[in-house]
């Protein structure tokens with residue numbers, strides 16, 4: 378997870394330990410618990426010392442996911458938190474989404490032959506169709522980039538990939554999961570409608586606490602459902 382405001386309610390809900398430093402070279406944190414017998418580690422990218430804010434975005438997400446994965450043998454990597462949603466594709470504030478299909482980038486425009494495809498990325502996610510139906514969650518294609526707003530070119534890229542959910546980490550964590558051969562799942566609560574009438578940053582700030590609480594409430598059921606469908610044994 379990227380933001381402490383998103384992670385704190387999840388730690389409480391799952392009864393996770395107080396966060397400790399994940400790696401000496403990173404501001405990342407790690408909390409642990411056994412949730413219904415399944416070992417869970419909640420990792421955040423931590424606070425950026427220079428700016429004093431959470432290290433959101435793709436670079437800290439990838440480095441943190443990599444460092445965390447080297448300290449164990451994860452059965453799944455989950456990128457969880459809040460996200461923007463496309464009103465025009467049916468997203469509503471507070472909706473909870475699991476990933477559907479490949480996770481892509483929307484702001485890596487490289488019109489140089491094969492680099493165009495490289496830029497979009499497209500990393501697989503675990504099939505969560507049945508789990509989402511069972512838990513009453515929505516599914517959608519997730520797309521990631523390093524800006525909160527939606528530039529016109531980003532909106533066109535989202536349209537081409539059929540994405541509905543926009544965040545700043547999932548594609549980066551999905552890339553790490555893909556490299557390691559570990560299943561990936563995105564789990565996000567919608568705070569703002571990026572093609573809606575309101576200012577995205579204001580809407581995000583207004584809905585952050587409520588959306589994070591909804592995410593935390595659903596977390597035990599999502600983890601329980603994932604433990605049931607994942608290959609391998611807890612460990």
Ligand code: ADE
Pocket residue numbers: 459460461462524525526543544545568569571577581
């Ligand atoms: N997280 C919450 N809202 C977002 C948005 N509009 N873009 C990217 N990440 C987000």
